[in-house]
Amino acid sequence: MTGRRLPQIAAVVAALMLTGCANAATNSGTEPDADRVERLRVEVVGERPHDRGAFTQGLEVSDGELLEGTGMAGRSDLRAASLETGVERLRVPVPEQMFGEGITVAGDTVWQITWRDGVAIARDRDTLAERSRTRYEGEGWGLCAQSDRLVMSDGSDTLTFRDPVTFEPRGTVAVTLDGQPQDRLNELECVGDTAVYANVWQTQQIVRIDPDSGRITAVIDASGLLTDEESRSVDVLNGIAEVPGTDRFLITGKYYPRLFEVRFVP
DSSP: OHHHHHHHHHHHHHHHHHHHHHHHHHHHHHHHHHHOOEEEEEEEEEEEEOOTTOOEEEEEEETTEEEEEEOSTTTOEEEEEETTTOOEEEEEEOSTTOOEEEEEEETTEEEEEESSSOEEEEEETTTOOEEEEEEOSSOOOOEEEOSSOEEEEOSSSEEEEEOTTTOOEEEEEEOEETTEEOOOEEEEEEETTTEEEEEETTSSEEEEEOTTTOBEEEEEEOTTSSOHHHHTTOOOEEEEEEOTTSSOEEEEETTOSEEEEEEEEO
16 A cells, blocks of 8 residues: 555646746746846937027927026026927026926916026016025925926935925835935936936936836847037036927937937847
């Protein structure tokens, strides 16, 4: 009796071992994928002229227009131009020698932050006229809007969430790449509520961030957009705007001669 059951027991043990190995293989395949950082590049699908005098700080597409905020003390402004033709409809200055930074649209308000002035300006979306101002602590770099909150960068590895009406802080998240802090987060673009794209200052990289966890899920190589001669007369890559309803983005930089329509691809 015992001798007849030994082969059966051995078969059961072997099957269990195979099942365990299969589960281990499955787990080892899915776990790294969940934390994997995609490495992407830009695929240029179109180009259009860009004002070489624009020290680009914020870029956003809204209601068929391209909004652009520029910097430099005494020369900062906010512009609205047709997305289709590029014809500028309106340009308003940032007052009192303030240094303009990121912009975003929340409802019928355009928020424009400043670098070291600690002032956020709320503007009318149509006229770009100033409605009000509010103060905040620290520096202002980039700004974008999700469905119920704003996301703001200050050059560190921290993103701050803010109320879209009052601009009051609602919380923060620390941004990491492969478990390490990622600072120098600059211009921001929110894509829905699940992704924030950010220029990394003084690099040719754009990162995609999970705003809930702070984990960087993709690093995008945006090098090679300009010729060597053009690169000598510009500042850093800065400015990201999703083209609504598409898989494309508009990107540019400070003093760049061109605005690029791109896809982020493997």
